[in-house]
Amino acid sequence: MRPQTIAKMHSQPLQNVSADSITQKYGKLKRVENIIKSQQDCREYRGLQLENGLKVLLISDPATDISAAAMCVRVGYMSDPDYIPGLAHFCEHMLFLGTEKYPDENDYSTYLSKNGGSSNAATYSDNTRYHFDVAPDKLDGALDRFAQFFISPLFTESATLREINAVNSEHEKNIPVDAWRLRQVNKYLGKTDHPYSKFGTGNKDTLLTVPTERGINTREELMKFHDKWYSANIMCLAVIGKESLDELEEMVVPKFSQIVNKNISRQLWQNEPYSKEQYGTKVYIVPVKDIRALTLSFTIDDLSKHYKSNPGHYVSHLIGHEGKGSILSELRKQGWCNGLYSSHTDFIGGFGFFDISISLTEEGLEKIDEIVEYIFQYIKMLQERKPDKWIFDELFNLNELGFRFKDKEDPTSLVNNLSDALHLYPLEEVLSAPWLSDDWRPDLITDLLDCFMPEKCRIVAVGQKFEKDTMRSEPWYGTKFEVEKISTTLLQKWKDCQLNENFILPEPNPFIPTDFTIMREDSDSSKHPIIILDSPTLRVWHKQDSEFLKPKTFVNIDISSPIVSNDPLNFDLTHMLVALFKDNLNEYLYNIELAGLRFNISTSTSGVSLQFSGYSHKQKVLIEKVLDHLFDFKIDPQRFEILKEEFRLLLKNFVADQPYQHSLYYLALILVENAWSKSELEAAIKCLTPERLEWFLKEFLSRFHAECFIYGNINKQAALDVADIISNKINSTNSVILPLLSRQLLLKREYKLPEGESYLFKSDNKFHKSSCAQLYLQCGIINDTSSVFVDLVAQVLNEPCYNILRTQEQLGYIVHLGSRKTTGTTGIKIIVQSDKHPEFVETRIECFLKEMLGQLEKMSESDFNAHKEALISKKLEKPKKLSVVFHRYLSEISISSYHFERDLAEVAILRKITKQELLNFYKAYIDKDSPARRSLMIHIVSGINDHDKETLESVNQSTKEPTSHLLITDLTVFKSSRELYPIAKPHLDITPKGARSKL
The missing domain is CATH 3.30.830.10 (Metalloenzyme, LuxS/M16 peptidase-like)
Known part of the structure; x- marks a missing residue:
């Protein structure tokens, strides 16, 4: 039974409508009105299934200031013909460039641009998605143009070669990107006759040169591909507009009923993408950037059909946990890793992968076998303990809270997500299914854990140290790699591993909120943020939310100090302070984040920023804990050295970023006052020591100004309580704080380029x-x-x-x-x-x-x-x-x-x-x-x-x-030799923060 917090639209069941004019003109139409939605969701929804098989979700939001639509076609590059890799991706490119009804190549983009809109598309392994957004009163014209992509695209000769060049350019952009390179190596090592192994992007060789040599006309193949696969019965459309549901239906049905139903059966890939010999292997890959990573990958069944019980979420929650007794906690103690996450990926209608991915330290890269053994020890604990219902219930409760208080999605994201979801879930559950998995199936969890056998595992290690030992090269990206079979002895050792007493399951989460009271708005509430506390060391702004009415609050504390940007070394020390602080609090913060609270600390141009967000209940506990930790921070020398090396690699790896990213970096470096280059920051790393950071932290906390903004479900008195927590912590510190002068807090300015130069x-x-x-x-x-x-x-x-x-x-x-x-x-x-x-x-x-x-x-x-x-x-x-x-x-x-x-x-x-x-x-x-x-x-x-x-x-x-x-x-x-522009004049007459200068 669904929780009472879920609302339903109407109670009309799935039905055939045959009397209205739309049905008479465009054939039988199935409507679904009883779509489960969040209690606070004020949008209206209607599901349709047109006679041509197209599934549609209509969303009416009279208050929307953007209309949008997305079409997801259940075909991707895994359906490319073997002789033209990249054809599905090329089809995605070409669909935009003219249709019989709108033959001008840029008619669609011009229409959207003139009407405040935009568009994009993407090709994936087993689907292709197109979307647009536009001003609300221009939705009808945009939909008419959009529908023609799937009815009568021109695929003109004149555009063909140009878009092949565009696809080639896109591919070349990706060649030095490690994410693309690593993914393709894993695909390349699969069965050559399995579609998973295909090269999905395509390039000029695959789309033009080779087909031409073989007497194949790419444009003709493109039209065959579209004619075969672009069938209404494997398409799903989501549309949001300001119109009523009836008006949206009248707008959508006539246009999209014209898409032909070719009665295509979506492709299924039941056989595994790897042969038996390809499991129980280690793959060593040489990256472009100096990164170190380890992934254990298991092939599993497609779990999407089990969405009501979601066994993958249960298992990934435990394996990827970051609290006490977790895999990550133990590996960090050993100094072998910095992060770990687990996830499962489904290839709909076939197979999937469950991956455990670890970012390694330099020492960790030498300890791969030991790390793998730790992971199998944890898996063995899960297998022997059997699934716990309280863990499943806790996960459900957290997801149910997330659904209940779900933020209103922007129209573009909404239609994109829902056009995908329509392929996976019944229309009634298309909104709720990703959140509400309440069917307790311990047998499915057990079955999934049983898949995690050493002999069925592929281990992928990534590091530049493997370069001298790698002789093979992946053909599309040129990535160097090597494969070795894991010895039977080692596989058996992992299979027979003993339980590790340091591994324990997480305890019930004490931070799950229970109070969701919406605070009444103050009678003197301001339309905009106002200052509620102002001292030489602390200024606090406050604004109570009166629009969204969710039990959530945001608090940001900017701590500014002029020493931060004095020189590159101080900038590096600030980075290390932030990295170590997050690292040190990681186990404590993980449960808090699972419970819907968030904390982040980051560097800013003038210091550090602390940001708290999420459910209001128990947020003050988090703020007090973080501030206590900051003002009494102890540096771990071992973690210092590990994170110092991570920082060095971060700066070093910038050289392999995209050229356009370099151009933006140099633009800021040239024009912004007192900006330090990557090379200057990298040179200063050699001076970083724990002792110097301790000195820096003491100096930083003795001369700073804090500015805080509190917003959300919090009235003025509650905000003042938070302000008191911050103020008391500042005043109770052992350091003697000398307030900063206002002119020490001035923003960085930009250099003026001379006229005519x-x-x-x-x-x-x-x-x-x-x-x-x-x-x-x-x-x-x-x-x-x-x-x-x-x-x-x-x-x-x-x-x-x-x-x-x-x-x-x-x-x-x-x-x-x-x-x-x-x-x-x-x-x-x-x-x-x-x-x-x-x-x-x-x-x-x-x-x-x-x-x-x-x-x-x-x-x-x-x-x-x-x-x-x-x-x-x-x-x-x-x-x-x-x-x-x-x-x-x-x-x-x-x-x-x-x-x-x-x-x-x-x-x-x-x-x-x-x-x-x-x-x-x-x-x-x-x-x-x-x-x-x-x-x-x-x-x-x-x-x-x-x-x-x-x-x-x-x-x-x-x-x-x-x-x-x-x-x-x-x-x-x-x-x-350049003059600086002045800082923009404040719009409000607010006294500058900090201590007042005296002449």
């Missing part, structure tokens, strides 16, 4: 075939007006930038245009990651901007107003979650702006902007010929792509010569 910074990347060009156009001091103009420029340029530079000119897979806003400035950034040289890409970016000036001048008033309305719609979008509102307020407090109605103020300005004013702004700040333009170009040049000759030829043939830049070769020289 263009700067260039170059850097190499030795890991990626792609290079990157980023053009940043600085647009002056930030205020409401400048913020609106850069957002409007980005709104107008975003879709044509993607269409021209990516789709038409095929410069690369990653093309981005957007605004950039800091504490002092606004700007526009354009990023293109490409296999072309950045010099050539730069010319194309400049040509695009020049062309767009002409397009702006010719733009009709109706199109201009459509863009304005689209941007207004985005700015007025209401947050769906407490956390989003919290972080919006927190952002304003953190940057000392206090502009709590920023969006409303910007919309008021936006409504008055004319097309001529936008043109004037564009000509002043964006146009290359403007004497006032301030630009910074960043080139990240591939070290493994020899395109110098191509660049010279391409640039010479270009209509524009490359810009004459001032080259930045020395950051010190550049920064010492």
Whole structure:
């Protein structure tokens, strides 16, 4: 029986409707009205099954400010024909580029862009998902275009080669990424005749070169693939709109009833992906980044059919537990690992995997056999003890609480998740099934544990130390690996292992909340956050939630100290403080997090931030515990050395990040005041010692200012109680705290680029075939007006930038245009990651901007107003979650702006902007010929792509010569000669925090 906290919509059972006009015109229609939903869910739901077999979930939300839809097709790359790997992924790309009804390639994207929307798609092993979002009053037009993808796509000859290049670019982007490389090695080692072993992404060779050599026409194969697999009976659609359910039904049924039902049976893969000889093996893989990891992988049945009992959740909860007596706790004591998680993955209608993954220390990588034995000791304990119902009940209660107080999902995430869920669960349970597993089946848990046999295990070890011993290479990514059979003796040792007395099951969780009272709002409650306590060392802001009414509270404490950013060593010490603090509290925090409370500590530009969130009940206990620990923190020398090495690897591994990530990093490094480079931080690591950290912590806690924001289910008096806890802890510390002066707490500023000058910074990347060009156009001091103009420029340029530079000119897979806003400035950034040289890409970016000036001048008033309305719609979008509102307020407090109605103020300005004013702004700040333009170009040049000759030829043939830049070769020289922008003026007249300066 379902808990009483679950509400049901109506009580009308599954039925055939034959009398209404929709049924008469579009055939038999099954409706499901009794969809189980959360008690606090005010949206209305209706399930449909059309006569063509398509399953649909309609969601009516009159308050929504975004409409969205997602279609999940139960076919993925495991259904690719063997002779064209990547065809399903290629089909996903091509569907966007024109249909019989809407033949223009960018009609869909243009429609969405002009109406405040966006779209995306993804291909997985056994499904492909498409989605979009759009302004609510434009849903009908978006759905009409969307439906045509599955009815009559054109798959034009002209788009075919271009999109093959796009797929190839996407693949090349992934080649140096370890996650893709490791996954493909595991697939490559499977049975060659099993679809799990396929190369799912595809590239130019698989989609063009090889098929052409074999006389195969890729476009014809694509059409065959779509014609075979894109059948209504293996599709599921989710749609959310402001309309009533009846109106949504009238909108959806006529469009999607046109999809043909080919009566396809979805593919099943009952046989295992590995042969008997491929189990009981160790695989050694050499990563690109310096990472160390160990995974034990077991092939299991597809568990999705057991969703009502969810045995995988029970087992993964115990094996992945992080409290006392867990595998992780024991391995950390040995100094062998830093983290562990377990998970199960289902390939629907076939098989699955249960994986136990461990991040290893340097010593742990030498102790693989010992670690595996520990894991089998724990598994043996679970097998012999048999399943405990109280553990299952506790997990159910936690999930039931999560469902009961579930945050309102944003429309895009909602339809994406539900379009997948429609394939897995009955329509009545599509919302509740992922949460409410209340069928106690200990036999299924036992059956799953029985699968965990050493001889049925695959052990995968990852580390650069294996490079000298690996002779094999995976063909698609070039990953080096080796496989060895585990000796019978060792397998038997693991099978006969003794119980480890240090392993125990977790005790009942004492932190599960029981009080869900919603506090009454104070009579003098403010519309925005207000200061309820202000002293030289502590300022506390408070805002009680009056909209979401959930028993949850958020508390953020920023502890600022000028010593943090004084030099790279202090920055490193701050990082170590944060890492060790989290590490030390890990066992205590794990039960708290399971119970719906969260704590995180992180570095900030001026110190550290402590953030608490989740259920209000028992949150004060957590805050007191964390603060007690911070002010009485003891450093573990062993863990210090382990985490110091992890930090070194984190900085070292940055070199293998994507080129576009490097360009963003260098942009901030060049422009932000007092920023330290990765190399400077890495050089300072050698000076890190436990003794120096102890000294630093003492200094840090003797000179700081704390600023706290409390938001959610908490009234002013309760917030003052929390403020007292923080204040008392500060005042009771053994250190003598000298309050910081206000000017010691000033925010970092940005350097001003001179008018009419263009700067260039170059850097190499030795890991990626792609290079990157980023053009940043600085647009002056930030205020409401400048913020609106850069957002409007980005709104107008975003879709044509993607269409021209990516789709038409095929410069690369990653093309981005957007605004950039800091504490002092606004700007526009354009990023293109490409296999072309950045010099050539730069010319194309400049040509695009020049062309767009002409397009702006010719733009009709109706199109201009459509863009304005689209941007207004985005700015007025209401947050769906407490956390989003919290972080919006927190952002304003953190940057000392206090502009709590920023969006409303910007919309008021936006409504008055004319097309001529936008043109004037564009000509002043964006146009290359403007004497006032301030630009910074960043080139990240591939070290493994020899395109110098191509660049010279391409640039010479270009209509524009490359810009004459001032080259930045020395950051010190550049920064010492530049003026700084002022910090943005606060919107409210608030006295600066900290002690007052005296003249």
